Amino acid sequence: MSGSVEGKVAVVTGGGSGIGRAACEIFAREGASVVVADIDVAGGEETADLVTKAGGKAIFVNCDVSQAEQVEAMVKAAVVNFGGLHCAFNNAGVEGEYARLADATEENFLLNYRVNMLGVWLCMKYQIRQMLEQGKGGAIVNTASDAGLIGVKNLGQYSAAKHAVIGLTKSAALDYATKQIRVNAVCPGPIRTPMLMRVFEESPKIGEAMIAAQPVKRLGEPSEIADAAVYLCSDHASYITGHALPVDGGYMAT
Numbered sequence: 001m002s003g004s005v006e007g008k009v010a011v012v013t014g015g016g017s018g019i020g021r022a023a024c025e026i027f028a029r030e031g032a033s034v035v036v037a038d039i040d041v042a043g044g045e046e047t048a049d050l051v052t053k054a055g056g057k058a059i060f061v062n063c064d065v066s067q068a069e070q071v072e073a074m075v076k077a078a079v080v081n082f083g084g085l086h087c088a089f090n091n092a093g094v095e096g097e098y099a100r101l102a103d104a105t106e107e108n109f110l111l112n113y114r115v116n117m118l119g120v121w122l123c124m125k126y127q128i129r130q131m132l133e134q135g136k137g138g139a140i141v142n143t144a145s146d147a148g149l150i151g152v153k154n155l156g157q158y159s160a161a162k163h164a165v166i167g168l169t170k171s172a173a174l175d176y177a178t179k180q181i182r183v184n185a186v187c188p189g190p191i192r193t194p195m196l197m198r199v200f201e202e203s204p205k206i207g208e209a210m211i212a213a214q215p216v217k218r219l220g221e222p223s224e225i226a227d228a229a230v231y232l233c234s235d236h237a238s239y240i241t242g243h244a245l246p247v248d249g250g251y252m253a254t
């Protein structure tokens, strides 16, 4: 179904694990060349290997999305290695600590701000500059969360950063609508990735409660988010921009 990313060049941040890795595999399967960007060198190289062993095209770029010069270099790597940039999935993220607002640490607030918010802004900034230079538009998808659409008890700093991702997404979509650059967000519910498994290990009770609260009574799989992201990047989604799409087994309908 994803289709229509054939022959395009995509960058995926957080491509070394979870949702990002699944997206790299799906982009490549659908015919895109992929820049796997991550701060985790081993994970990122493993993803690039998985893609190339399956017959796809991928390179790994070591990139901390909170560092402007590294983000700029990531975009350059797409141009130098694959000839341009057409799609971007800005998905790298960190989890919040579980604590009521007055007990949360400034350190975790700043980590959430730097990676989940500033990182998305920096990525879009350099990706959009490149897309404007090419003059043929492009498509960007940012990973927000259900926590970017509603408040979440004990997760204020993460929720705030994910709300910001949606604000940035909608504003960028308006800024560049006439330049044929589409900008959307996916809002995952609880997805079976290393990030969520860390939360479940720390507090099995939170895990049980999360699954019980899901209308579909199961976790999502990374590929279920990645499919939505690749679709939004594809030509099939040519009239969709400025949208924050929940991919959450119905949770936002409750």
Ligand SMILES: NC(=O)c1ccc[n+]([C@@H]2O[C@H](COP(=O)([O-])OP(=O)(O)OC[C@H]3O[C@@H](n4cnc5c(N)ncnc54)[C@H](O)[C@@H]3O)[C@@H](O)[C@H]2O)c1
Binding pocket: 013, 014, 015, 016, 017, 018, 019, 020, 037, 038, 039, 040, 043, 063, 064, 065, 066, 091, 092, 093, 094, 095, 115, 119, 143, 144, 145, 146, 187, 188, 189, 190, 191, 192, 193, 194, 195, 196
């Ligand atoms: N798993 C879930 O339940 C869930 C739910 C909602 C939203 N999300 C969001 O989905 C995205 C992907 O998460 P995941 O569940 O696949 O987690 P994950 O931990 O499996 O993968 C996240 C990846 O991001 C990378 N990363 C972290 N900081 C980075 C930085 N500064 N620069 C570059 N890369 C960095 C990590 O190294 C890792 O490879 C995140 O934005 C997360 O907030 C996840």
